[in-house]
Amino acid sequence: MDNDVSAGSTTSTLGHLALGLTLLAFGLGHTRVIDGVTAADAVSLATFVGGIALFVAGLFAFRDKDTGTGTAFTALGALWFTWGSTADAQVSANAAGLFLLLFALVALSLTLGAAGAGTLTRGTYGLLFVALVLLAVAQFGDSAGLGKAGGWFAAAGGLLAWYGATAALANWPTALPGRPAGRGVTATG
Numbered sequence: 001m002d003n004d005v006s007a008g009s010t011t012s013t014l015g016h017l018a019l020g021l022t023l024l025a026f027g028l029g030h031t032r033v034i035d036g037v038t039a040a041d042a043v044s045l046a047t048f049v050g051g052i053a054l055f056v057a058g059l060f061a062f063r064d065k066d067t068g069t070g071t072a073f074t075a076l077g078a079l080w081f082t083w084g085s086t087a088d089a090q091v092s093a094n095a096a097g098l099f100l101l102l103f104a105l106v107a108l109s110l111t112l113g114a115a116g117a118g119t120l121t122r123g124t125y126g127l128l129f130v131a132l133v134l135l136a137v138a139q140f141g142d143s144a145g146l147g148k149a150g151g152w153f154a155a156a157g158g159l160l161a162w163y164g165a166t167a168a169l170a171n172w173p174t175a176l177p178g179r180p181a182g183r184g185v186t187a188t189g
Contacts, residue, residue: 011064015057015073016124016165022050022080023128023158030135030151039151043087051081068117072110072125079103097139104132120164120174127157 022045029039055077062070083099091099107129114122134150137143167174 009061009064009066009069011057011060011066012069013165013168015054015061015069016121016161016168018049018054018057019073019076019124020158020160020162020165022046022054023124023131023154023161025158026050027131027151027154027156027158030154031148032151040087043084045084046080046087047084050079051077051084053077054080068113071113075106075110079106093139093142097136100132100136100139104129104136107132118164118174120160120167124157124161124164127153127160131157 022042025042025045026039028034029037029042032038054073058070058073058075058077061067061073107125111122111125111129114125131150131153134146134153138146138150164174166172
């Protein structure tokens with residue numbers, strides 16, 4: 001197994017912890033796998049940890065001239081703060097779906113822009129994108145099943161972000177085992 005360990009900056013570690021915990025709570029709430037726990041129960045966590053802490057981590061990343069991480073954390077901080085602070089507002093299902101779809105586009109941009117980032121970071125953003133698309137379609141189509149599926153994708157993204165941050169703190173491996181370059185399938189014909 002490749003023991004490549006993510007060095008990660010303190011800012012990115014803190015940001016990924018905040019993102020991981022928020023996504024995990026948000027996702028598990030949508031799955032309703034824990035009796036009596038819904039996504040609405042994640043509002044405080046989303047507002048303060050996912051919103052404010054993530055946004056501040058993004059500002060620190062900008063200060064350190066890390067524009068990719070700064071952009072990701074401030075944009076996601078804005079998402080969580082907006083979602084958390086407006087969760088009690090009465091909006092139509094289509095308005096909620098549009099909000100989720102617009103932030104899905106942000107998550108897609110982050111996924112595509114993270115080409116040079118680690119697998120865990122790209123996976124987190126990719127899973128967030130899929131989760132937000134599924135949750136948006138669930139809002140548009142009033143589908144509890146799609147909402148639960150979106151919740152599972154969000155929870156999986158939260159676990160990836162949490163693991164990445166914990167791995168950086170604990171010096172755990174983050175690279176997946178792979179074949180050395182030049183080995184593997186050969187072309188015939």
